Amino acid sequence: MTETEPLAFVVDDERAMLDIVTFALETQGFRCRAFTNAERAWTALQREQRPDLLVLDVMLPGESGLTLCKRVRAQGNLPVMMLTARKETDDRVEGLEAGADDYVTKPFHPRELALRARALVRRTRLRDVEEIVRGDLVLQPLTSTVLVRRTPVTLSPNEYRVLLALMTHPDETLGFAQLLAFAWGENERIGARELVKTAVYRLRLKLDAASTGGGDCIRSVRGVGYILATDPDPAPTVTEP
Template sequence: MSADQPVAFVVDDEPAMLDIVTFALETQGFETESFRSAEAAWAALGRSRPELVVLDVMLPGASGITLCQRIKAKWDVPVMLVTAKGDVSDRIAGLEAEADDYIAKPFHPRELALRAQRLVRRTESARQVPTIVGGLELDPASHDVIVDSERVPLTVNEFKLLSALMSRPNVPLDFAQLLLLGWGESDRIGEREMIKAAIYRMRHKLEAAAPGSSAVIESVRGTGYLLRART
């Protein structure tokens, strides 16, 4: 395998599904490693970090949601969840667990592979250059924000939302725009709840770190949010 190939961990307890996902990813240039349980994948993550984890929600032992939460609490690794068709609760739980994308069964293998490619490219691009607006500086390498010289750790979703807001300072952004700028999508089940919860947590972190900061997140009634960046 070429050293330039991105590595994807595929986690599913169904051999047929493992074969389908593995084949789809490898045809698009991924190198893959397969696991039948969350525990086996977690052990492998302790030894090396892939560019992507494709993770089934329903697993024996620890669930895919639990594994996603553990990954996101420790590493900046993008996670794509594979959910049952029409199971809205799984998708909402996945968003709350900081999953970067999801795809519902049954799916076309090429769609999964193309979404995986886009997710890896988007993640790598976001890591490259810090963003500075007002008193805020994003550090993509650590997923921290530096606010008035104070370093504040953010979750993956908080980081993506703040990145979206900082890309359009002083401009109101609705929920669809925030999703498009942060995740490259404009439609996700549970999007409003996920965004509201992340904004609520992030506001408290920023205010605790630097009261009276020159940049604040404001609610815009009937629209969404904006980052008020004062000079």
């Protein structure tokens, strides 16, 4: 699957926050357009190139971020990440009910936001891919179906997303932080490595149960992460963990 540099619209009435978010996204390969209110962002959404991601503050002058999110969602499946300074559960629920795909509370770690944004865009792009084939593994994103030598495998949501990340980066080592961001939407968590290791262990067991040796294609790179090997003895390409 060929990827193009994703475009993000960032909407926040605080100039400093706009600078932080756009810089963080740019470090992960995004192109960014910045807006200080919902009205200007909405106009751009109607007249310009459709972005791959909308990063949207809840509290905006004039039209609120929640209202803009609802208008955007009524027109399609553009990925929306909401930002808010509030921590109450009701506010998070309100944002998700408005149609947001992810929700980040200020203050946040810029790298975590950027990794979650990249993972969100990648998952969205894969929604329209019918099938990914890597050796004996077949993954069908439209139905979340996984086959090993034509035998279906039932995975948990996180196991599925770990496998999806590995299958879309064949012969490339993915670090623990990358897999955590892709599968759990987080950059840091207590026991994060063990969380990823446990998911991969269970994934391998399920692939082996479907076909003896089915999990052998997922290999450990000590201290770094995991690789989905498509060759008998590949030379791993290590990316930033």
